[in-house]
Amino acid sequence: MIEKKKIAVVGSTGAQGGGLVGAILSDKEGAFSARAITRDARSDKALALAKAGAEVVSADLNDLESVKRAFDGAYGAYCVTFYWDHFSPEKEAAHATALAKAAKAAGVQHVIWSTLEDTRRWVPLSDNRMPTLMGKYKVPHFDAKGEAEHFFTDQGLPVTFLLTSFYWDNFIHFGMGPKKSPEGNLVLTLPMGGKKLAGIASEDIGKCAYGIFKRGKEFIGKTVGIAGEHLTGTQMASAMSRALGREVRYQDISCDAYRGLGFPGAEDLGNMFQFYKEFEQMFCERRDPGFSRSLNPELQTFAAWLSRNASRIPIA
Ligand SMILES: NC(=O)c1ccc[n+]([C@@H]2O[C@H](COP(=O)([O-])OP(=O)(O)OC[C@H]3O[C@@H](n4cnc5c(N)ncnc54)[C@H](OP(=O)(O)O)[C@@H]3O)[C@@H](O)[C@H]2O)c1
Numbered sequence: 001m002i003e004k005k006k007i008a009v010v011g012s013t014g015a016q017g018g019g020l021v022g023a024i025l026s027d028k029e030g031a032f033s034a035r036a037i038t039r040d041a042r043s044d045k046a047l048a049l050a051k052a053g054a055e056v057v058s059a060d061l062n063d064l065e066s067v068k069r070a071f072d073g074a075y076g077a078y079c080v081t082f083y084w085d086h087f088s089p090e091k092e093a094a095h096a097t098a099l100a101k102a103a104k105a106a107g108v109q110h111v112i113w114s115t116l117e118d119t120r121r122w123v124p125l126s127d128n129r130m131p132t133l134m135g136k137y138k139v140p141h142f143d144a145k146g147e148a149e150h151f152f153t154d155q156g157l158p159v160t161f162l163l164t165s166f167y168w169d170n171f172i173h174f175g176m177g178p179k180k181s182p183e184g185n186l187v188l189t190l191p192m193g194g195k196k197l198a199g200i201a202s203e204d205i206g207k208c209a210y211g212i213f214k215r216g217k218e219f220i221g222k223t224v225g226i227a228g229e230h231l232t233g234t235q236m237a238s239a240m241s242r243a244l245g246r247e248v249r250y251q252d253i254s255c256d257a258y259r260g261l262g263f264p265g266a267e268d269l270g271n272m273f274q275f276y277k278e279f280e281q282m283f284c285e286r287r288d289p290g291f292s293r294s295l296n297p298e299l300q301t302f303a304a305w306l307s308r309n310a311s312r313i314p315i316a
Pocket of ligand 1: 081
């Protein structure tokens with residue numbers, strides 16, 4: 001029997017990593033096996049992954065030695081960090097450094113770094129169209145990931161930079177779904193004007209990553225962008241109306257108003273939406289749904305995602 005190549009998956013109990021582990025496990029005849037990395041191998045999610053056939057290994061990105069052990073013997077590593085757990089670009093950098101060092105120590109042959117644009121390449125700190133945050137960022141959770149790319153290249157690693165997109169799951173988990181107006185109408189509020197948002201079902205990110213691993217060396221040293229569809233707020237509201245069986249209206253607000261909403265991360269997200277809006281063409285061109293489907297033939301459209309998930313969107 002030919003031994004399968006192990007892919008060590010960070011965040012295996014979460015959205016991106018979970019999609020990748022699922023894709024590897026469903027491809028029973030495939031050349032890869034899944035090593036699911038979690039901080040708690042006894043959690044319900046970790047036990048479910050073990051039951052489904054993954055090798056479950058404990059590691060914490062705050063503990064370099066544990067990540068080295070988790071990557072040891074792996075052919076590939078899927079590397080993602082968790083900005084919204086701590087809201088700290090510095091911590092994200094420290095975690096990316098640990099991932100790169102561990103991949104180097106383990107001699108991993110293909111690393112995928114889940115990344116986003118360092119928006120300061122397009123909007124330098126001196127550009128006042130949006131506020132500078134935390135002293136040196138425009139969109140901290142983007143900039144920190146883009147900046148961290150050098151940790152992987154500095155180590156001389158065989159790396160693919162995977163540019164992800166806005167999760168449609170944010171309409172379920174991130175409080176971004178339609179809300180009831182005082183008149184009782186459902187309103188989807190986003191500061192996107194009439195511009196298109198590159199979105200994706202979060203599990204499809206991991207499935208596209210699997211497509212990248214399957215294509216061997218083809219994308220090593222390259223940046224690859226993915227999205228399920230590019231849609232305006234009006235188009236997303238119409239699709240939601242069809243899926244929910246009641247009208248959802250799109251309401252545009254200014255990025256300034258969004259930044260002022262007051263919830264943790266509102267300024268970061270306000271700047272993010274402004275970046276999406278003002279660099280719509282570049283951002284969408286870098287994330288071609290046709291190409292994404294070539295990596296993941298099961299790639300969902302927004303309507304397909306809604307047909308499975310609309311009932312999970314909380315509507316107060
Ligand atoms: N929301 C969006 O639209 C969007 C779009 C693009 C990119 N992103 C980025 O996606 C990233 C998060 O990825 P995700 O959504 O896949 O994550 P997720 O679903 O929130 O969680 C992934 C898993 O990571 C594990 N984890 C957390 N801290 C860890 C640590 N210190 N060491 C080891 N494992 C740890 C946790 O597993 P255990 O509890 O089992 O350890 C968690 O279940 C963020 O950085 C975000 O900026 C988000």
